[in-house]
Amino acid sequence: MSYEEQTRRSFLVRSVLASAGLGLASRICKGADAPQTFISAASLKPGEKLRIGILGCGNRSQAHIQAVNHLAEHMEVAALCDILPEKLEEKKKMVKSGEPRLYTDSTKMLKEADVHAVVVVLPNTLHREGTIASLEAGKHVLCEKPLTLKVADTKAIIDASGRTQRIVQVGTQSRHSPGYAALAQKLREGLIGPVLYGVAQTFRADWVKLYPDPEEDSQKNWRMRQDEGGSVVYEMGIHTIDVFNWFIGDEPVEITCLGGVHNRKLQNRDSWDHAGIVVRYANGALMTYGGNLYSCGGPGPDILFGENATLQLGSRGAGEAIVRKCAYWRPYGKGTGPDKMEAIKLPTSKTDPSTLQYLHFLDAVQGKKPAFPSARDHLPAVLIAQAAQMSLAERRHIKASEVT
């Protein structure tokens, strides 16, 4: 299908879907639509707190415990589970809301602990298993990003959510940045016209801690293995890619990627420390993503080029974004107006996005709002990351329809 045919088809599909009220990811996820509106809600009695079990008590669990501590009026940590007892003791000391029971076996926790919801903070390859087991035990789930490494696993979670009538929210906290939420809305309202091109990046240093004992290092540093960690793309890129999918507002149709391991001075990893991805969306928009884990920051802001203007994003829409309109955007050389820069103020919050995602989750488990981002919202980001892996392995462009 030519690019023009593809674009026209996409427009027609979008019109039909828009009138049917269906979102982007439900198209990619045909046949696996969880009926969010029929999800059975947790009914909390007046004054009752949402009881949470945390599955996986490593580094990231600290942010989850802190978020629950901030919202102590509404929720508490009622259970902690990790195969390593020392992690349980360490994290228990951080809990200020709740008296958590400790488990080294997740099956036991799911059977015995009196919790409404489970927060899955396990290594990436265990997200599917941990999430589905929690749903089947009747718990709502907040699962860390990436929801899974593969599209098929995300679809299995969506199916399980529908089957068990429990919600799944994904821990891409950037979706809860008030600045980004405002920008997503403004983009839908035509802030820069249709988005034609996005430039997204995550250049930063790695945070790995090496252990002298090779066995301990291998157990704890799962992120260093490509098939478990999934590389800079799943570790960092997935946040930005997820947000750009939201901003661009259409489905990815073609993906290509180059990457690998550059910097062997840092550690012995086979998980890529750098990658460059190009994504074509059904509406014709192009996105380039670049990232590495051996630098001290990227060269500039993420950018969205629209038909009418350019948008420079601050970090998570912090405070302001810049809309830039240039004379040369006018067709056929008509007009030579000045390059206009306008800073637009965006809402901010003293509450960090990792905590804001819990406020949303609290409403979602009670049936007041749909989960956000849901597994379906996150699916295109998983698709792009998986397609990037395929592209690099097979040295070719990958069509979204090939990624199953």
Ligand SMILES: NC(=O)c1ccc[n+]([C@@H]2O[C@H](COP(=O)([O-])OP(=O)(O)OC[C@H]3O[C@@H](n4cnc5c(N)ncnc54)[C@H](O)[C@@H]3O)[C@@H](O)[C@H]2O)c1
């Ligand atoms: N949203 C974010 O910004 C963000 C930031 C960092 C990490 N993460 C994600 O959080 C997840 C966890 O990352 P981390 O850095 O905390 O990893 P980690 O290795 O520090 O923690 C994982 C924990 O799970 C435990 N575990 C392993 N198998 C288990 C099992 N079967 N049952 C119970 N516990 C088990 C491990 O012992 C470990 O303590 C990953 O998916 C990662 O991508 C998200």
